[in-house]
Amino acid sequence: MSDSFNRSGASPPSKLVEPTYEGNFVLDGSLALDCGRELVAPTLHYAVYGRLNAARDNAVLVCHALSGSALVGSWWPEIFAPGAVLSIERDFVVCINMLGSCYGSTGPGAVDPATGSPYGPDFPLVGVRDNVRAQARLLDSLGIRRLRLALGGSLGGMQALEWAIQHPDRVERALVIGVAPLSAMGLALNHLQRQAIQHDPEWTGGRYLPQRPPRRGLSLARQIAMISYKSAPLFNERYGRNPDRSGEDPYVAEGALGGLIGGRFDIGGYLDHQGKRFVDRFDANAYLAILRAMDTWDPARGFESPEAAFGRIRARLSFVGISTDWLFPAEDVRRFAEVIRQACAPVDYREMVSDHGHDAFLAEQAELVRLLQS
Amino acid sequence: MSDSFNRSGASPPSKLVEPTYEGNFVLDGSLALDCGRELVAPTLHYAVYGRLNAARDNAVLVCHALSGSALVGSWWPEIFAPGAVLSIERDFVVCINMLGSCYGSTGPGAVDPATGSPYGPDFPLVGVRDNVRAQARLLDSLGIRRLRLALGGSLGGMQALEWAIQHPDRVERALVIGVAPLSAMGLALNHLQRQAIQHDPEWTGGRYLPQRPPRRGLSLARQIAMISYKSAPLFNERYGRNPDRSGEDPYVAEGALGGLIGGRFDIGGYLDHQGKRFVDRFDANAYLAILRAMDTWDPARGFESPEAAFGRIRARLSFVGISTDWLFPAEDVRRFAEVIRQACAPVDYREMVSDHGHDAFLAEQAELVRLLQS
Numbered sequence: 001m002s003d004s005f006n007r008s009g010a011s012p013p014s015k016l017v018e019p020t021y022e023g024n025f026v027l028d029g030s031l032a033l034d035c036g037r038e039l040v041a042p043t044l045h046y047a048v049y050g051r052l053n054a055a056r057d058n059a060v061l062v063c064h065a066l067s068g069s070a071l072v073g074s075w076w077p078e079i080f081a082p083g084a085v086l087s088i089e090r091d092f093v094v095c096i097n098m099l100g101s102c103y104g105s106t107g108p109g110a111v112d113p114a115t116g117s118p119y120g121p122d123f124p125l126v127g128v129r130d131n132v133r134a135q136a137r138l139l140d141s142l143g144i145r146r147l148r149l150a151l152g153g154s155l156g157g158m159q160a161l162e163w164a165i166q167h168p169d170r171v172e173r174a175l176v177i178g179v180a181p182l183s184a185m186g187l188a189l190n191h192l193q194r195q196a197i198q199h200d201p202e203w204t205g206g207r208y209l210p211q212r213p214p215r216r217g218l219s220l221a222r223q224i225a226m227i228s229y230k231s232a233p234l235f236n237e238r239y240g241r242n243p244d245r246s247g248e249d250p251y252v253a254e255g256a257l258g259g260l261i262g263g264r265f266d267i268g269g270y271l272d273h274q275g276k277r278f279v280d281r282f283d284a285n286a287y288l289a290i291l292r293a294m295d296t297w298d299p300a301r302g303f304e305s306p307e308a309a310f311g312r313i314r315a316r317l318s319f320v321g322i323s324t325d326w327l328f329p330a331e332d333v334r335r336f337a338e339v340i341r342q343a344c345a346p347v348d349y350r351e352m353v354s355d356h357g358h359d360a361f362l363a364e365q366a367e368l369v370r371l372l373q374s
Numbered sequence: 375m376s377d378s379f380n381r382s383g384a385s386p387p388s389k390l391v392e393p394t395y396e397g398n399f400v401l402d403g404s405l406a407l408d409c410g411r412e413l414v415a416p417t418l419h420y421a422v423y424g425r426l427n428a429a430r431d432n433a434v435l436v437c438h439a440l441s442g443s444a445l446v447g448s449w450w451p452e453i454f455a456p457g458a459v460l461s462i463e464r465d466f467v468v469c470i471n472m473l474g475s476c477y478g479s480t481g482p483g484a485v486d487p488a489t490g491s492p493y494g495p496d497f498p499l500v501g502v503r504d505n506v507r508a509q510a511r512l513l514d515s516l517g518i519r520r521l522r523l524a525l526g527g528s529l530g531g532m533q534a535l536e537w538a539i540q541h542p543d544r545v546e547r548a549l550v551i552g553v554a555p556l557s558a559m560g561l562a563l564n565h566l567q568r569q570a571i572q573h574d575p576e577w578t579g580g581r582y583l584p585q586r587p588p589r590r591g592l593s594l595a596r597q598i599a600m601i602s603y604k605s606a607p608l609f610n611e612r613y614g615r616n617p618d619r620s621g622e623d624p625y626v627a628e629g630a631l632g633g634l635i636g637g638r639f640d641i642g643g644y645l646d647h648q649g650k651r652f653v654d655r656f657d658a659n660a661y662l663a664i665l666r667a668m669d670t671w672d673p674a675r676g677f678e679s680p681e682a683a684f685g686r687i688r689a690r691l692s693f694v695g696i697s698t699d700w701l702f703p704a705e706d707v708r709r710f711a712e713v714i715r716q717a718c719a720p721v722d723y724r725e726m727v728s729d730h731g732h733d734a735f736l737a738e739q740a741e742l743v744r745l746l747q748s
Contacts, residue, residue: 185601195590206634220569223569232557260497264565
């Protein structure tokens with residue numbers, strides 16, 4: 001494995017799966033948002049894998065997490081492994097980039113038809129439910145009435161469950177991985193990340209130029225997120241208290257700013273590397289927009305009671321908790337699944353044993369597949 | 375309780391204990407530092423409680439944590455409660471502000487005799503062992519040869535144990551609370567906090583003017599620290615997913631920067647409040663200096679083996695882990711105590727059951743006292 005792989009802590013990449021088609025869908029008219037505002041003719045960027053069969057009963061919707069894209073075959077390839085969860089021969093897989101993102105769908109970087117200039121900080125709050133509403137219109141256009149399966153991890157799992165609540169007659173099964181409504185600790189972590197971006201003078205109130213993004217703020221936000229995606233046992237095993245592999249010495253007064261900063265430990269070098277990689281691929285305002293979708297997801301919101309919301313569900317639900325996840329603790333996921341079970345449908349809960357924390361559904365895909373096959 | 379108390383999450387203050395004397399001790403000559411540099415005639419600010427008896431066998435050293443001061447009677451008053459751990463009638467209690475701090479001892483804000491201007495970013499790395507070396511010279515000047523007890527929580531516990539290793543013949547008993555060498559996750563949290571301060575343009579490479587400190591960076595650093603001092607269960611119980619108590623609504627597009635930031639949740643308001651309170655009382659460079667003392671504490675460093683270091687100890691050691699502490703997990707403290715037990719002296723380990731996380735040794739003092747009496 002290259003040093004960059006050691007640094008990123010990623011597994012060697014498996015063979016990527018190419019989409020059958022990748023393109024844009026522009027909503028006809030406007031999309032009303034729960035926040036009270038609307039998006040005029042927003043674009044959804046999406047990718048499809050495989051073909052819709054004549055009976056139109058082989059459609060699967062994969063929903064991506066915070067910094068994901070429509071190219072599920074690239075970030076979740078092992079889900080397509082022979083005998084795994086999805087099959088290009090059998091299924092028609094659709095993955096749609098979230099509104100607010102920077103991977104093709106309408107987000108803060110897009111032009112606001114009302115003003116002729118980019119939304120920037122005026123991009124409205126687009127929640128998980130708003131995304132599901134928009135996604136349903138795209139599936140309609142593809143001739144997909146019913147989903148054999150809707151699935152996702154983290155923010156993707158929020159969307160999959162929201163689909164089962166909002167469109168009970170359109171979802172046969174939903175697979176919800178490593179997620180529950182964000183806890184106070186999760187809200188706290190997102191609050192810290194927002195400040196890291198806002199405090200960067202380059203952010204300029206969200207009106208920065210594309211060529212001058214708030215790199216340091218977004219890097220710090222990503223680093224704060226990374227500690228919540230991984231686990232203490234993994235960090236101890238991989239980095240421990242070792243000095244940074246570049247040769248910096250944390251124990252002397254030399255190094256950056258001598259006594260106050262000094263040489264890094266290896267975990268510091270790893271986090272800096274993760275931050276740098278991220279700012280090369282993601283936009284700060286898009287990050288803020290999607291953090292807010294994550295913060296505000298409350299599937300019972302607008303219903304008389306959680307029972308009223310979850311009682312609508314007709315899909316078979318499967319929840320997966322991750323043993324070392326402290327952003328969405330397995331116990332929170334298990335309890336959440338139990339609340340839903342009591343309100344409705346058959347729900348099963350499985351636990352993935354992994355040192356990778358929340359990130360396990362992406363970092364240990366083969367393990368996830370094994371668990372789902374069991 | 376006032377709203378400010380709700381916000382700070384603090385218990386109602388108990389009666390503070392006044393010191394018998396508070397003053398400065400200037401080291402004669404220089405203090406050699408493990409990093410290879412030295413401090414010329416550094417000042418130690420300290421406070422004493424009670425009186426040294428004729429036999430000079432009633433001295434106790436209390437060591438403070440990251441942002442603490444010499445006034446232990448103000449930040450740890452319940453330790454002095456009748457029948458508790460310390461007694462002003464029986465003991466002669468000494469508490470010394472750490473080098474690098476901003477509460478009276480020499481730190482980055484002090485004038486460097488070599489240049490005639492403040493150390494600022496040139497303040498050297500002053501580790502836990504360096505502090506213990508300086509503290510020993512102050513105790514010599516007070517006629518204290520031997521300590522009946524050395525104790526502290528967090529960074530204070532690091533100093534108490536370092537005393538037992540460096541001066542085996544001078545410490546009868548050491549009480550080490552909620553601490554072990556910092557794990558990779560702990561090093562990661564400090565790495566994030568350093569960046570939050572460094573990224574603030576007001577920090578200006580550590581050469582900011584006292585009247586223009588990096589307030590936003592230090593506030594964010596404190597907020598990052600706060601999530602590691604408390605626990606997810608406590609945050610859920612106190613703040614949950616409630617909107618900020620000021621009336622902000624996280625679910626609408628109004629509020630600060632409409633769609634990208636929006637109204638805060640209550641946990642966000644709590645963290646902002648904690649950050650604001652902290653910048654009013656602490657200095658950013660001092661914070662960086664002490665973070666580094668915490669990062670670099672490795673009690674076995676410089677010895678042939680951990681056994682060689684811990685085998686020197688003659689003091690009776692007591693360790694306390696805190697059930698919900700995730701900065702210094704109870705399991706890490708227990709394992710650390712076991713390593714020391716195998717190398718030397720009688721060591722006992724006790725666990726404090728609390729929802730307050732690492733902060734419990736300060737937030738639930740009565741509980742801590744009960745545990746120590748049991």
